[in-house]
Amino acid sequence: MKNKGLILIIIIVxxxxxxxxxxxxxxxxxxxxxxxxxxxxxxxxxxxxxxKLSDLRGKVVFINFWATWCTxxxxxxxxxxxxxxxxxxxxxxxxxMLFRDDPANLADYYKTxxxxxxxxxxxxxxxxxxxxITGVPETFIIDKEGIVREKIVGAREWDVEGTIELITxxx
Numbered sequence: 745m746k747n748k749g750l751i752l753i754i755i756i757v758x759x760x761x762x763x764x765x766x767x768x769x770x771x772x773x774x775x776x777x778x779x780x781x782x783x784x785x786x787x788x789x790x791x792x793x794x795x796k797l798s799d800l801r802g803k804v805v806f807i808n809f810w811a812t813w814c815t816x817x818x819x820x821x822x823x824x825x826x827x828x829x830x831x832x833x834x835x836x837x838x839x840x841m842l843f844r845d846d847p848a849n850l851a852d853y854y855k856t857x858x859x860x861x862x863x864x865x866x867x868x869x870x871x872x873x874x875x876x877i878t879g880v881p882e883t884f885i886i887d888k889e890g891i892v893r894e895k896i897v898g899a900r901e902w903d904v905e906g907t908i909e910l911i912t913x914x915x
Contacts (some may be wrong), residue, residue, distance in 0.1 A: 762855050776875040778895055782806040782886045787841075789862035790850050795839065798890065804914045805886040806838040809877050810855040811845040816899045817881045821857050826903035827858050827911070834915055835888065839864055843880045886912045 774783045782805075786796040808824060810817035828838050838861035842850070847865045866872065866881065875884060878897075885894035893914055900907050 750760050753861040755769045765865060774874065776884060776892050776895070778892050780892055781890050782884070782892045785866070785871055785874065789864050790842075790847060791862070793862065794848045795862060795864055797886075797899060800837050801890055802888050803835045803837045804911060806836065806883065807837070807839045807841055807875070807886065808881055809843045809872060809875070810881050812849040813845060814843075814880045818857060820881055820899040820902070821859065823900065823902040823904075825860060827859055827908065830903065830908070831911065834912075836911065836915065841866060841875075842875060843872055847905055850889060853906075885911055885914060 766886045774780075776783055777869060784797050786794055788794050798804070806818075806827075810820070824838065824840075831838075840859065840861055840863040840867055843865055850863060864871070869877075871877075875882075881899050881902070883894075883896040884892055885896075894910050896910070902908070
């Protein structure tokens with residue numbers, strides 16, 4: 745009986761030690777929050793072009809996290825396309841950010857769905873972690889100075905007046 749107690753204590757200590765010694769998950773000092781500077785990133789798009797958030801200062805940046813498997817994202821896509829067209833001559837940059845999806849799926853998706861804005865590929869969903877994404881679609885509006893101004897969870901009809909104003913008020 746005494747040995748069982750000792751063995752149990754050793755197992756508990758070993759488990760606690762393993763938790764502290766395991767290769768940990770990366771901790772993020774900065775997660776996107778409204779009113780705070782957006783976390784810096786640099787990711788390639790589906791064509792290989794690198795996009796760095798700080799290079800977009802002076803523009804309002806619309807970042808939409810989406811996935812090819814997401815039916816809500818697919819329904820939202822034509823509204824994003826209409827917004828993209830409406831604001832193409834403004835200091836505005838729309839970016840898609842692929843979420844928990846294989847970039848190889850994009851080619852087939854593009855055959856059935858028009859996607860004009862660049863879709864960024866974030867290794868290991870790093871971008872989702874720094875932006876605190878819980879699901880898709882989620883959208884962030886970042887002002888010309890790089891401050892997160894809006895976080896929208898869920899799909900929107902981006903081409904209707906009230907929703908467009910979420911962006912144009914920052915132009």
